[in-house]
Amino acid sequence: MLKGFAITPVVLGRISIGTIVENKGKKLPMKLDYIQITSNIQKDGAWMMHPVAEKLAKEQKDKIRSIPVRIMFDRPDLNFRAEYSAFNEKGRLLCSGNGEKARRRDPQSETGITECACPGSDLCEFGAQNRCKPFGRLLVCLEDSWDNDPLSGFMFRTTSFNSIRALTARLEYLAAASGKQMAGMPCNLVMRAKSTSASMRRPIYYLDLEPRGGLLKAMADAKAKRTEMQEGGFQREALEEAVRLGYEQSAFVDVDTDDDGQDVVAEFFNQEFIDPETGEVIRSGEAGSSGAFAGDQPRAGAQASSGQAANARTTENQTHDASGRPFEEMTDDELIGQVDEKLVESLKKSIARIPNLQDESSISGARIWNTTRFAPSAAAMYLIERHLNKQLSQIKGLPLEGSSAEEAQQAQTRKSA
16 A cells, blocks of 8 residues: 555545636635535536436425435544645645644655644634635445445535534434444435524525434444345455555545645635625635625635735725715715625625624624625725614614604613513
8 A cells, every 4th residue: 555645435426515616717616505416527617417416406306405325434534524724725735633733744854744733723823824724525425326336435525614513413423323333324415504693694504414214214224234234244344444544544634635636725715705696706804704694605714914904994994985975974875876886786685684683792793794795895884884783772772873862762661671
């Protein structure tokens, strides 16, 4: 076995909830509200759909939201690997860690790799400079191919905190419940949605595994498959040890192939992405990410460049238009007239969601998102802030600025009640 060369299970295709869109000569990621299943072959710059995708799409009315799969291994970490990962712009993995220890490329060391502490992407200076983030890869076998080839599968890559958390928990729980005998268990890989205060209640999509037909039935099915395979001479423990050793051949346990690196960076570590609602190009910003609002979109590190931060602060502090007229004297429609056409539709949808915010924490999250999403437009930021302040006043039962004495009294009465 070649040292330094990861021996990984054969990947027949990919599962994704995002795609790459061509925009002015640049390849940018865009999230989807359905699941794609693609082959390993590209045509005209796009991955070709796998035949099973067409079958499932017909069964599920065009949009795939659930895929019948089988768990490939007993050990959770052989099915799903997640590490804090930092790539350079050419797609080469620079550093990989688990939150305690990391391996980092170092030309000065004898082996070219050094071990160092790993505080996680948000607390690591190297990680902030190199767009580090959690990066997970799930390997599952499609139901249609399990009987003929249980040793190869389809890969789902993700940097979504929600997908990573759900899949990690699910596999750990299934392993524990089955006595570490979950290989062959029939499951559905399903798309789920959730809303958060930071997303202003807009849906965030992620993938999860659920036992097909219920946990006990799925466990019984897996047990029957295991017995059948053992009677045929299948050595489960030997297989899992071979897979483990194959992963550990590489200096970076979580690396797939160098050939995939550029695709990984383009889709998951890009500093820009396409808003699926408006088609606009959005750049990840200083205050975390607009990704919490845009569907768990990739973050571009814990910090933005000083130039971007300074520009955002300048825009945020601007309180008048080009003629010097104060924003506070303008109506909502007049402020919208000051906003670039590309942002108007997104701005209107954002304002419409603000009444859904029901607590101060939600307002705070929305303010963070506002400074990122509408940083290019001072008028848009001011308008969002106006509506957030109005909603916050209603939440607290306080009189709104400029309201009549009667309205103020009514607000005070509600607060007292």
